Amino acid sequence: MVHYILRRLLYFIPTLIAIYAVAFLLMHAAPGSPFVQEKGMPPEVLEARKAEFYLDRPLWQQFGLCAWDLVTLRGHQSIRYPNRNVIHDILIPAFPVSLALGVCALGLAVVVGTAAGVASAARPRSLIDYVSMAGALIGISQPSFVIATVLMAIFAFALRLLPVGGWGSPSQIVLPAVALAALPAAYIARLVRTGMIETLSADFIRTARAKGLTERQVLLHHALKTAWLPVLGYLGPAAAAIFTGSFVIEKIFAIPGVGQHFVDSALHRDHPLILATVLLYAVMLVVFNLLADVGYAWLDPRIRYE
């Protein structure tokens, strides 16, 4: 197992280089320059600005220099926010915010989704099955900005129970976490329900019941372990996406997370920030996919990695 993890970690390097290269080339293939908004700039100033961002050098040198800034974690000045380092002044303050919100949201999604899935699989076609699946369907069938706004309208404006937005106090996490959790919770509930229904007809469940185990033990200790495997496959990419922030939720609830930078950096051609966010997401993705694969082996002893 240790061997497998080490080999996977080694594989990260070419994968990350390839992702970086594609992002770099895409960024340069898009027409226009990051400085289009600064029209009327004297040519010498424009040249100096370009030199600051290595844009006066051949492409291969830019490729290396930009990568070096990120690999050494030294970072580079942002184009959109002058005098702010993309790593130290932008991502490092913003990432913990998104991470905290994401952990709350994903934790909520896992707990609620699993509970709803198990409850509805234990009694298919019962009231609880219909109620939890209807809830899941709302999560799947509406865009997150609609869910977030409706939650805000009800709980912040009409009932005045929770703050409208902002960041800092625990009560400000509730609404964005629920809005962010809606879609993953719905997916997890459906995955768990399908997995449980399939697992409950397996032979080892009949054995467990024949041994005289309580229904609770059968469901939670025996069936859920197997039924949860597809959820792990979903959680790898989902965790990477949620922990790196959601543009929509952060914008609606005015949360200073990293989600906004993914969109704004691309819209404003902020090259250093684009590359930094892309690498942040890529690292999260490979790490969580590895964790999901390790989780498979832990949940299902039949899976062995050589």
Next chain:
Amino acid sequence: MSDRPPASALLCPVAALRPAMSPVALAMRRFRRNRLALAGLVVLALVLAGSLAGMVWNEVALARGQTEPFRTPLAGIHPQPPSLAHPFGTDPLGRDMLARTLMGGCVSLAVGMAAAVVSILIGTVWGITSGYAGRGADTVMMRIVDVLYGLPYILLVILLLVLFAEQTTWVRMVVLFMAIGGVSWLTMARVVRGQVLALREAEFVQAARAVGSGAARIIVREMLPNLTGTILVCATLTVPLAVLQESFLSFLGLGVPPPLASWGTLASDAIEALNPVRVYWWLLVMPCVFLGATLLGLNFVGDGLRDAFDPRAR
């Protein structure tokens, strides 16, 4: 399995050996027995019919020399709540919401279908080639998919849209379709490739190879019929994701250019018009009900197809 052999098989034992129905026909029969999936299909048909009716309505108005109802401002004070004259109410610019919602349906459904078509075309070819070729080609092609997966898709979409931002409305619409389709074929490629890897070792494929069938014949005659279910399910489940993605882009202001509308732009406009003093609920509810019904219908049909094509589903 309740698939009893036909009566003729009892009279003539040889007939029982003949495959009475193709796998696709069997799956379709199972699908027809799934009430939830059929309900989803009915809802989808209704939404599609409504959207097409909206299109006809626009064309009729054009033919009469008027402007299309979805972009015609009406006289009076707006927005108005639903009434007999305007069952879905009107928007702040005085345009009929029924016309706009139906028009939005055309755009949203077109986005979804375009994504499905792109993912079928690119994803299937990519997945079959990768899985069938195996070895080095497989590794390289799947690594490419991994790398594209590793990019935040929003970056791809925004850069593509920025690339064509100066073009006419129609070019931008096509680019929007392509951008959403371009990020939705990856799942299809992975799923199809996995299926092809399994099929490659199947006995009937080895038998075909043993009697000298070429690669093209094996892929088209032996593999494709067995891939139909997988492709169909994956494509059906791609549509709701693409429709949601379009609504996300609308929220960013990168959706279809006005005065055109999609359910996503309508919902995001409604949210912009939302304020605690006056609640224009109909602006949000109408497009969201249509969007929700469509996505639910698609999910039910997708799940129904998966159950119908999955032999273990029973």
